[in-house]
Amino acid sequence: MDFGFTPEEEKLRQEVRDFLKKEVTPGLIAEVAEYSGGAGPIFGRRLIQKLGARGWLCPTWPKEYGGINSSEMVGFIIRDEMTYAGAPVSLVGATMAGPTILRFGSDELKKEFLPRLARGEIDMALGYTEPQAGSDLAALELRAEDKSEAPMMEKGEVQAEDKGDYFLLNGQKMFNTHAHFVEYHWLGARTDPNNPKRHRGISLMIVDLKSPGITIRNMTTMAGWKTNEVFYDNVKVPKKNLVGEKNRGFYYIMTALDFERMFPVGGFQRIFDEVVEYVKETKRDGKPLSDDPIIRQKLAEMAIELEAASLLYYQLAYMLDKSEVPNYQSSMQKMFATETAHRLADVATQIIGPRGQLQTGSKWAPLNGEAELHYRWGFIETVYAGTSEIMRNIIALRGLALPMLG
Numbered sequence: 555m556d557f558g559f560t561p562e563e564e565k566l567r568q569e570v571r572d573f574l575k576k577e578v579t580p581g582l583i584a585e586v587a588e589y590s591g592g593a594g595p596i597f598g599r600r601l602i603q604k605l606g607a608r609g610w611l612c613p614t615w616p617k618e619y620g621g622i623n624s625s626e627m628v629g630f631i632i633r634d635e636m637t638y639a640g641a642p643v644s645l646v647g648a649t650m651a652g653p654t655i656l657r658f659g660s661d662e663l664k665k666e667f668l669p670r671l672a673r674g675e676i677d678m679a680l681g682y683t684e685p686q687a688g689s690d691l692a693a694l695e696l697r698a699e700d701k702s703e704a705p706m707m708e709k710g711e712v713q714a715e716d717k718g719d720y721f722l723l724n725g726q727k728m729f730n731t732h733a734h735f736v737e738y739h740w741l742g743a744r745t746d747p748n749n750p751k752r753h754r755g756i757s758l759m760i761v762d763l764k765s766p767g768i769t770i771r772n773m774t775t776m777a778g779w780k781t782n783e784v785f786y787d788n789v790k791v792p793k794k795n796l797v798g799e800k801n802r803g804f805y806y807i808m809t810a811l812d813f814e815r816m817f818p819v820g821g822f823q824r825i826f827d828e829v830v831e832y833v834k835e836t837k838r839d840g841k842p843l844s845d846d847p848i849i850r851q852k853l854a855e856m857a858i859e860l861e862a863a864s865l866l867y868y869q870l871a872y873m874l875d876k877s878e879v880p881n882y883q884s885s886m887q888k889m890f891a892t893e894t895a896h897r898l899a900d901v902a903t904q905i906i907g908p909r910g911q912l913q914t915g916s917k918w919a920p921l922n923g924e925a926e927l928h929y930r931w932g933f934i935e936t937v938y939a940g941t942s943e944i945m946r947n948i949i950a951l952r953g954l955a956l957p958m959l960g
């Protein structure tokens with residue numbers, strides 16, 4: 555087995571690194587933190603449009619949709635470099651919804667959305683969770699009534715604007731990150747409330763977030779950025795915005811979640827590199843931190859964990875390039891990478907000492923407060939896209955073929 559990258563891949567990695575070195579500014583990094591890792595309205599959008607112009611935003615997509623027909627490995631390398639540089643990488647359209655549209659969407663949807671996503675002109679927010687439906691996503695209730703199935707008025711009574719070619723949406727979503735600044739909602743909704751198999755009554759659709767009847771209410775997370783509650787009150791969604799077949803949405807959402815559970819390790823690696831530099835440069839009580847055997851042990855452990863998280867990440871690219879669909883493997887990588895990131899932030903705050911608890915912006919905070927920020931942010935990463943407990947359940951069920959519980 556060859557664990558190395560090809561010379562072409564190494565060359566591209568360097569090109570992307572050089573490009574990002576010029577483009578990623580402190581303003582962009584602050585915006586990424588404010589907009590939860592997404593492409594914020596000023597610097598983020600500008601950067602992803604530049605990446606899009608090079609075909610680097612959605613490199614694996616066919617040229618007609620704005621990609622460069624690259625391997626998955628190339629896409630993984632680019633995203634890894636993006637997180638290392640501090641660029642936005644939580645891009646729902648480019649990395650989760652887009653690949654799902656490519657697999658299951660109609661030609662009309664592909665033409666309407668993929669090129670604009672690949673150019674970085676639009677982005678989407680994930681609309682899965684509801685107050686009563688998080689880990690148990692099949693419990694979602696936001697209702698999408700198919701108006702083409704509703705009893706029509708008597709012959710000749712149908713209004714010109716009410717041809718019935720839309721869904722009528724009512725209900726509430728919860729924790730829908732990015733919904734307050736992106737254009738579209740990638741939404742799971744219940745289209746068959748009578749099907750006793752709950753996951754068979756769900757459809758996936760794309761909703762223009764400016765549609766009349768949508769209200770968005772911010773909720774501030776422990777990492778300081780905002781996620782949202784989104785309320786639907788008689789919102790009309792054209793039927794052409796349905797992704798794939800009606801009532802099959804749960805399966806498409808599972809595919810999109812597998813794409814979401816692929817966490818580049820670059821951002822965590824950068825923090826680690828900074829901590830190692832800090833240890834090399836800093837003295838405490840007249841002695842270099844690098845002489846402390848406990849600190850050396852902790853750093854060595856973290857180095858191993860980051861290497862393992864990175865190998866799990868690139869294994870996903872390797873599988874995709876062989877046309878294998880990662881699923882419990884995505885759960886393994888998501889769980890291990892995010893738990894590693896949280897441990898890393900913990901280790902960093904321990905090494906830095908009391909000043910490790912100072913926040914970004916304080917002139918006394920070493921590493922500009924990144925250790926403290928990522929201690930809070932890292933915990934959140936073990937929750938969204940499926941909690942660590944759910945990842946372990948998936949690994950037990952699908953990976954180890956242990957029997958289903960209950």
Ligand SMILES: Cc1cc2nc3c(=O)[nH]c(=O)nc-3n(C[C@H](O)[C@H](O)[C@H](O)COP(=O)(O)OP(=O)(O)OC[C@H]3O[C@@H](n4cnc5c(N)ncnc54)[C@H](O)[C@@H]3O)c2cc1C
Nearest residue numbers: 680681682683688689729730731775937938939940941943
């Ligand atoms: C900051 C943030 C951003 C988010 N962004 C989005 C977003 O953009 N779009 C979106 O749709 N959702 C988003 N989410 C929602 C996220 O996916 C859910 O919070 C997550 O899936 C857990 O669901 P829940 O909060 O309802 O917790 P619950 O499902 O109620 O779980 C509560 C606890 O019970 C555990 N648990 C539940 N079921 C089991 C089980 N079967 N076995 C073992 N343990 C179990 C869980 O692990 C957890 O510890 C976000 C969440 C957060 C916190």
